[in-house]
Amino acid sequence: xxxxxxxxxxxxxxxEGAASYLxxxxxxxxxxxxIRAITGTSKGQIFHYFPDGKEExxxxxxxxxxxxxxxxxxxxxxxxxxxxxxxxxxDSVVARYRAQGRNCxxxxxxxxxxxxxxxxxxxxxxxxxxxxxxxxxxxxxxxAGLVRSTVDADRASAALIAGIQGGVQVLRSTGSVTHLExxxxxxxxxxxx
Amino acid sequence: xxxxxxxxxxxxxxxEGAASYLxxxxxxxxxxxxIRAITGTSKGQIFHYFPDGKEExxxxxxxxxxxxxxxxxxxxxxxxxxxxxxxxxxDSVVARYRAQGRNCxxxxxxxxxxxxxxxxxxxxxxxxxxxxxxxxxxxxxxxAGLVRSTVDADRASAALIAGIQGGVQVLRSTGSVTHLExxxxxxxxxxxx
Numbered sequence: 001x002x003x004x005x006x007x008x009x010x011x012x013x014x015x016e017g018a019a020s021y022l023x024x025x026x027x028x029x030x031x032x033x034x035i036r037a038i039t040g041t042s043k044g045q046i047f048h049y050f051p052d053g054k055e056e057x058x059x060x061x062x063x064x065x066x067x068x069x070x071x072x073x074x075x076x077x078x079x080x081x082x083x084x085x086x087x088x089x090x091d092s093v094v095a096r097y098r099a100q101g102r103n104c105x106x107x108x109x110x111x112x113x114x115x116x117x118x119x120x121x122x123x124x125x126x127x128x129x130x131x132x133x134x135x136x137x138x139x140x141x142x143x144a145g146l147v148r149s150t151v152d153a154d155r156a157s158a159a160l161i162a163g164i165q166g167g168v169q170v171l172r173s174t175g176s177v178t179h180l181e182x183x184x185x186x187x188x189x190x191x192x193x
Numbered sequence: 194x195x196x197x198x199x200x201x202x203x204x205x206x207x208x209e210g211a212a213s214y215l216x217x218x219x220x221x222x223x224x225x226x227x228i229r230a231i232t233g234t235s236k237g238q239i240f241h242y243f244p245d246g247k248e249e250x251x252x253x254x255x256x257x258x259x260x261x262x263x264x265x266x267x268x269x270x271x272x273x274x275x276x277x278x279x280x281x282x283x284d285s286v287v288a289r290y291r292a293q294g295r296n297c298x299x300x301x302x303x304x305x306x307x308x309x310x311x312x313x314x315x316x317x318x319x320x321x322x323x324x325x326x327x328x329x330x331x332x333x334x335x336x337a338g339l340v341r342s343t344v345d346a347d348r349a350s351a352a353l354i355a356g357i358q359g360g361v362q363v364l365r366s367t368g369s370v371t372h373l374e375x376x377x378x379x380x381x382x383x384x385x386x
Contacts, residue, residue, distance in 0.1 A: 111304050120366055123366050124366065124367060127363065127366075154375075155378065155379060156375075156379060158372045158375035158376070159372075159375040159378075159379040161363070161372060162355075162357075162359035162363060162373065162375060162376035163355045163376060164359065165359030165362045165363060165372075166355035166356055166357065166360070166362065167355040167358075170320065170354070174313075174317060179351045179352075179355040179358075180355065182351035182355060183355035183359075185348065186348060186349060186380065186383060187352075190382070190383045
């Protein structure tokens, strides 16, 4: 479907309205009617901008949120070239998820899109990009002689991704960033040797 | 409610039947009617054994599964007193979750009990016990002089819990244990110094 610039803007407004609702307290689930009410959109408009309905809209919101996960970590994530940069990145991740607290828009969306291939693709793409930036950061530190060459950059970046995912999961359940911080700090300590 | 020995056995049969169903392929969600059908139980029986209905039954299944998460790691988890023991424990965790694959009974239950305080309590208790066994293991290795005394046992055990949780989450989405293995191996390498 080809949208006009105005159509594109309306579509984006619906996506961002839904995303903003999911970042609020108590949004443990969401329906198409919730999103219509929040964004002041008619059923006809929703199906005009998202012809496949709920799943297409939810996936668009999930993609938008996945993009924010990475952009919220910039400019640090793409320039992990010194220990100071790693610490700034670490702090930005903790601050982001501390502010998010128990409310995880992607988590809520994934809970509702659980079994759809599209949902796996959104999360898979997010984790791949994220891990690839981290792998690049480790490799650059190795080239600069700041991380020993015996460290496996693939494994270290995978361990970071696992630790962040698990830390955020614990945060969603307990409200505490302790596990997220422990995972980040331990891997960075490991890299520092 | 005081149950006879026979009543206890029936109640347990319902719990284990539901758990077994959730371990199967494609059980992305479950209803009370599913569990009645699977376990050949009448509505009256369900409410006799679980007077508060669905939530009480689901929490009982979640508690049963949480107990299995820990018992599946024994005897290794409670005797982390050598590097060989840590490696056996690591292998038992990977084997357990590799066998489980994308099917995570606790994950499915948590998806459906998401917002209930009882669900948070089941997961919180599981993670606390798990982390406490790991912390004890690190402390024992320190007492034996096998792990340097500067390692923070609290932080290392929290990082392990985060890495396992995140690794299992990635496994549920991708079907691969790579992240789980990376997280476990990196923390063990860190402990080995």
